[in-house]
Amino acid sequence: MNTIAKALAIVSMSVVALAGCSSYSEIAKWDSNIPVNDGEVPVASFVTQNFSYELLWCIPLCTGVPWTEGPGKDGVVDKYNVRLFANEATIDGNLASLNHALDLVGSHRISQLRTKEDDSKAWSLFLVNRHEVRTQCLILPEVPEDK
Amino acid sequence: MKHKSVTHVVAGMAALFAAMVAGCASVEYSTPGKLKNVTVKGAPGAEAGQHVAITTLGYNMFGCIPLVSGDLRWDDEKHEIKGGFSLFSDQVGYRELQTALQNIAETRNCDLAEVNFHDSNGFYADASWGGLVGMCFGSSQMGVSAILVPRGNAAK
Numbered sequence: 001m002n003t004i005a006k007a008l009a010i011v012s013m014s015v016v017a018l019a020g021c022s023s024y025s026e027i028a029k030w031d032s033n034i035p036v037n038d039g040e041v042p043v044a045s046f047v048t049q050n051f052s053y054e055l056l057w058c059i060p061l062c063t064g065v066p067w068t069e070g071p072g073k074d075g076v077v078d079k080y081n082v083r084l085f086a087n088e089a090t091i092d093g094n095l096a097s098l099n100h101a102l103d104l105v106g107s108h109r110i111s112q113l114r115t116k117e118d119d120s121k122a123w124s125l126f127l128v129n130r131h132e133v134r135t136q137c138l139i140l141p142e143v144p145e146d147k
Numbered sequence: 148m149k150h151k152s153v154t155h156v157v158a159g160m161a162a163l164f165a166a167m168v169a170g171c172a173s174v175e176y177s178t179p180g181k182l183k184n185v186t187v188k189g190a191p192g193a194e195a196g197q198h199v200a201i202t203t204l205g206y207n208m209f210g211c212i213p214l215v216s217g218d219l220r221w222d223d224e225k226h227e228i229k230g231g232f233s234l235f236s237d238q239v240g241y242r243e244l245q246t247a248l249q250n251i252a253e254t255r256n257c258d259l260a261e262v263n264f265h266d267s268n269g270f271y272a273d274a275s276w277g278g279l280v281g282m283c284f285g286s287s288q289m290g291v292s293a294i295l296v297p298r299g300n301a302a303k
């Protein structure tokens with residue numbers, strides 16, 4: 001009985017970890033004429049976040065995979081695409097997602113780019129670190145060449 | 148037998164401490180060229196730059212007694228940030244982040260764009276046995292991200 005309980009606990013912890021180890025990206029269309037800062041109306045806002053789990057801060061256990069292909073549904077991609085023993089929650093991964101989103105939107109002009117890295121050591125008393133990298137920005141319309 | 152279990156406890160605590168302080172201060176750069184297809188408003192030349200994120204983390208008791216914190220030390224020889232830690236002092240602050248960012252920019256002959264700070268605080272109730280021990284410990288985290296714009300490109 002004790003063994004079954006232990007096995008269940010390990011399985012449920014793994015499921016929680018793997019489920020949380022996903023990448024999320026969203027292109028939220030700016031459905032309004034309200035300008036930002038100097039009178040320019042953005043096309044959309046963009047956010048992407050990715051997680052990885054590391055044992056003792058150095059041994060990668062699992063990671064979400066950055067969004068670099070496919071259109072997504074209504075600009076939202078919540079990917080439970082987990083890669084084991086790797087760490088793809090990086091600035092490079094997020095910038096790859098940003099580039100993909102800009103390709104989809106059709107404008108490569110942005111503003112207010114911001115990246116936040118967050119390490120949560122609350123997991124299992126510091127033994128497992130959950131690393132989160134979040135990047136967000138506003139996507140602005142392309143400026144015509146003659147301007 | 149008793150000696151062996153003491154050794155195990157000490158080794159366990161050392162591993163826990165190492166895990167606790169590891170990564171208390173971190174600097175991550177994007178690979179050059181990752182922004183080449185991006186135009187950043189108000190930051191000419193950013194497409195040739197690198198995105199950088201600096202994060203520091205500290206632990207405290209009852210929200211006011213510092214236990215250990217990340218320490219962004221500048222290595223004069225390597226001209227780079229050396230992420231370390233300090234015991235019983237709080238090195239997590241905007242001034243420290245700002246100085247680190249300025250040092251990085253100066254050394255790499257870059258200007259800065261899209262400088263954004265963030266911070267968060269937390270308690271470890273969820274990590275404790277019974278919630279009592281954890282409630283005593285808190286953490287504070289601060290970070291900044293920016294684009295390093297090479298000066299030659301910014302002038303174009």
